[in-house]
Every structure is written in structure tokens, then in C-alpha cells.
Amino acid sequence: LYSEKVLDHFSNPRNVGELSDANGVGEVGNAVCGDIMKMYLKIENGMIQDVKFKTFGCGAAIATSSMATELIKGKSLEDALKLSNQAVITALDGLPPAKIHCSVLAEQAVRAALADYYRRQ
Amino acid sequence: LYSEKVLDHFSNPRNVGELSDANGVGEVGNAVCGDIMKMYLKIENGMIQDVKFKTFGCGAAIATSSMATELIKGKSLEDALKLSNQAVITALDGLPPAKIHCSVLAEQAVRAALADYYRRQ
């Protein structure tokens, strides 16, 4: 059902937690299942210096957020804004169709956190 | 958003895993979110001697299944059949409305495992 990479990122999620010095914070909810995702960004010189996430969502939400944080860490804001849930799913070697809706949480939370950062400038 | 008990059972879920000597196994899926729950029962003399569960579902699914397994462990089959998701939610001091659909996974998985047990007799 789930790829090795999904199981790895679910059992061993990267970048879980909060960032006390975040300067961009996004929180989004999922209309399908009611889950919430919170994303913290520490941005300096136009780069994502650090990123952490918190969720009470399912294994697919955890795995996609874990992968998404890895994909944007150390990247420019432009690259982070281009992150798509399809790119995250591909990096995880796929997700079952019923769980695609979970992957949008990560993409939307990153965008919400970036929007929050721009708003604060 | 979540009660202390929900957070406790999410961070510290009871009875997670598989039972190699289970004589009743149930697997159910959630039509809302696509999550799956697997429940293993070890039944002797009409009593639930042991129970374990596995899921890739969200925090609410984990917390309700953890509580459900505690509520039926050591109980008679009749008591286990009477377990309702409302009883589990009450024991957890409530769940947000958007997460009620997750709590039915535990109830349905217990019933599916009991049905499997009866089928094997």
C-alpha cells in the first residue's frame, strides 16, 4: 500500500516541532478529513534557513510534510513557492489515491508560512 | 482543540502492534479520509485476553483505537460488541466535530475482528 520512503518518513519524520524564532508561520486545515498542519519557517537572506512542522494528521500527512520540509530546507523563497504536492508525492515514490488529499496540507502550509513572512516585511 | 486524554493516547498509544496468535482479525477502511485500521484479538473462554491495533490514520484515529483497546481488554465478547464510538469519545473527554469520522474506525475494526472470530468457530 505505502512505499518504503513513505513508511520511512512516517516512522522517522524529519523536522518535527516548532521554531521559536520563526519569521513565517502558516496553519492550514484539510476540508476532507479535518486535519490541521502548522509550518514554521526561519528565513534569512531570501533562503529557508530552517523549517519545522506539527500535525495531528495521518501517516500520509506526516510523510509528505517531512519530505516537503527536506525539499525546501536551504532553498530560496522562489524555489519553496514552487513546491507542488505532486513533486512531494514523486519524491516519496507515490501515495495511494485515497491519500492524495493529505499531501496538499504540506504544500498549502508552506505557502501560508511564506505568505505570513511576506506580510511581516 | 484536543483534550488532555486525546493528546495522551496519541503521544503514548496503548496496545499498538500485531498479535501473532490472534484468533480474530478485522481490517476496515474509512470512506471519508481513506485511512485503514487493523485490529487483532486473542479470545479465550469468551473473553478478550489481548488486543492490538495498527493504523496509518490520524492522531484522532490513534487515540480512539488506543482507548477502545483499553475499554475491551479483559472484557467479555458481549461487552466488546456493545462498544460504541460515542463511548470511546466520552472516555477521551470528547473530539472535535471534524474528527468524529475517525473514531468510527476503532468501533468498526473491533466488530470486524469479532465477526472474524465467530466465522472461524
Ligand code: FES
Ligand atoms: S483523518 Fe483518517 S482516520 Fe482521521
